[in-house]
Amino acid sequence: MKPFNYSRAADDKAAVTSARGQGARYLGGGTNLIDLMKHEIEQPDALVDVSRLPHEAIEETGDGVRIGAAVTNSALAGDPIIRERYPLLSTALLSGATMQLRNRATTGGNFLQRTRCQYFYDTQRACNKREPGSGCDAVGGLNRFHAILGASEQCIAVHPSDMAVAMVALGAHVETALGEGSGRTLPADALHRLPGDTPHIDHQLRHGELITHVVLPKAAEHQLYRKVRDRSSYAFAVVSIGVAFDLLEGNFMNVRIALGGVAHKPWRAARAEEILEGKAPSPELFAKAADAELAEARGYGHNDFKIPLMRRLIIASFGEMTAKQENAA
Amino acid sequence: MYPLQLTINGKAHETNVDPRVSLLDLLRENLGLTGSKKGCDHGQCGACTVIVNGRRINSCLSLAVSHDGDEVTTIEGMASDDGLSPLQAAFVRHDAFQCGYCTPGQICSATALLEELERGEPSVVTKERVELADEEIRERMSGNLCRCGAYNNIIDAILEVAEARA
Structure with a gap:
């Protein structure tokens, strides 16, 4: 690990000031950053520890909930309000990592974790995300876990988070601090970006911009998170889905769908949402929505199976959620 | 420094x-x-x-x-003047290790797990409320690998202590 300076921020303003230098990084739980520093993939010259900033509360705000960025993944998953009103988020969190990791990992940090593409981790291989311009060994390499939507020839890595998929499906917003009391709010589904020609940039935050809170709107009536993985615990998603909707007189309302394990960011399935909105549930409709969303999906060899798998997961998830509805009626 | x-x-x-x-x-x-x-x-x-x-x-x-x-x-x-902790004793009784290299981590992990159960904290396999069962302990211990494969006995040891506390 390369030497670095360590400091603990007293407040947001001090944190942003300390993180001005180009080589500075924020330290939350460190479960991803410290690992990457050991591999010397991340080589910060300064770490600004934000894990003890007073952003550890989960507060009700009218219809919604405001979550401090330093709230750990286990605290968030186990919170009674989250479990009762946002089971999609609780389930997504609990299906990621292990209890040891969730006890350290933070809400802000989970969003900003980096891809687990093995070519990003292997410093002997070409990776445009790690070293811009070096190429991508995943295209044409072992790419079973890689993207089927929104990728570029420069990068086919996927975002690994379960939590972020849930946040996008729930319509969360992220609040940030930029120093001098300024900050902004952006939708969770606008936080991450597609790789294009600059895959070394994961997200839209500026250097030194600090996530302070995440705000959830009123909870949808129907929520589901499903994750397909190679073993039943402690594995990243092959594909996953977060679904939230209301039903009005038997028709879909406010449908939000986010797909995980398929793209460089949690993939908002806007085309599928549009097809479902206002309609009555039916297997034919679910298939139509899935087909529309995946019309431009593309495999790279080993991950071709993800396209039919994702299609079936979309159809099965809506089938399960609306079957429950019929049984209840 | x-x-x-x-x-x-x-x-x-x-x-x-x-x-x-x-x-x-x-x-x-x-x-x-x-x-x-x-x-x-x-x-x-x-x-x-x-x-x-x-x-x-x-x-x-x-x-x-x-x-x-x-x-x-x-x-x-973990141990006190009174001897081994309940989990340590259960690991010995159930032959819950072979080479022993993972055992300190297993026991620390399981010790905290018992507190998590007591606080009613959920895992991904928890339904309405936490129930003591193989599946629940396995999910919660998935962050501790044992290359000797003593998993069955590790689960038995943890379940025994958890049930005694319940």
Whole structure:
């Protein structure tokens, strides 16, 4: 690990000031950053520890909930309000990592974790995300876990988070601090970006911009998170889905769908949402929505199976959620 | 070097650390507490699991300097003057280890797990409320690998203690 300076921020303003230098990084739980520093993939010259900033509360705000960025993944998953009103988020969190990791990992940090593409981790291989311009060994390499939507020839890595998929499906917003009391709010589904020609940039935050809170709107009536993985615990998603909707007189309302394990960011399935909105549930409709969303999906060899798998997961998830509805009626 | 105060197994420690030193290396190399083990050093195996402020964590993925003021419990802090902790005794009784390398991490992990059960904290297999069953313990222990494959006996040992407490 390369030497670095360590400091603990007293407040947001001090944190942003300390993180001005180009080589500075924020330290939350460190479960991803410290690992990457050991591999010397991340080589910060300064770490600004934000894990003890007073952003550890989960507060009700009218219809919604405001979550401090330093709230750990286990605290968030186990919170009674989250479990009762946002089971999609609780389930997504609990299906990621292990209890040891969730006890350290933070809400802000989970969003900003980096891809687990093995070519990003292997410093002997070409990776445009790690070293811009070096190429991508995943295209044409072992790419079973890689993207089927929104990728570029420069990068086919996927975002690994379960939590972020849930946040996008729930319509969360992220609040940030930029120093001098300024900050902004952006939708969770606008936080991450597609790789294009600059895959070394994961997200839209500026250097030194600090996530302070995440705000959830009123909870949808129907929520589901499903994750397909190679073993039943402690594995990243092959594909996953977060679904939230209301039903009005038997028709879909406010449908939000986010797909995980398929793209460089949690993939908002806007085309599928549009097809479902206002309609009555039916297997034919679910298939139509899935087909529309995946019309431009593309495999790279080993991950071709993800396209039919994702299609079936979309159809099965809506089938399960609306079957429950019929049984209840 | 950065000043650091820690309470480890009830004893106060004051030391200075390079910020690169992990909590695991501090325990093992600086303080001679070699019970916590370095398996993968990347948060994948759980051999380094210790309890910090009542929560189990991977000590390999945590910088020591970030733990100023924290309370740490390691395997060395499990037994008391009365003998082994209930979990330690159950591991012996159930033959829940072979080579023993993962065992300190397993026991620290399981010790914190019992508290999580008592607080009613959910896992991904929990339905309405936590029920003591194989599946629940397996899911909660998935961060601790055992290459000797003593899993069945580890689960039995943990379940026995959990049931005795319930």
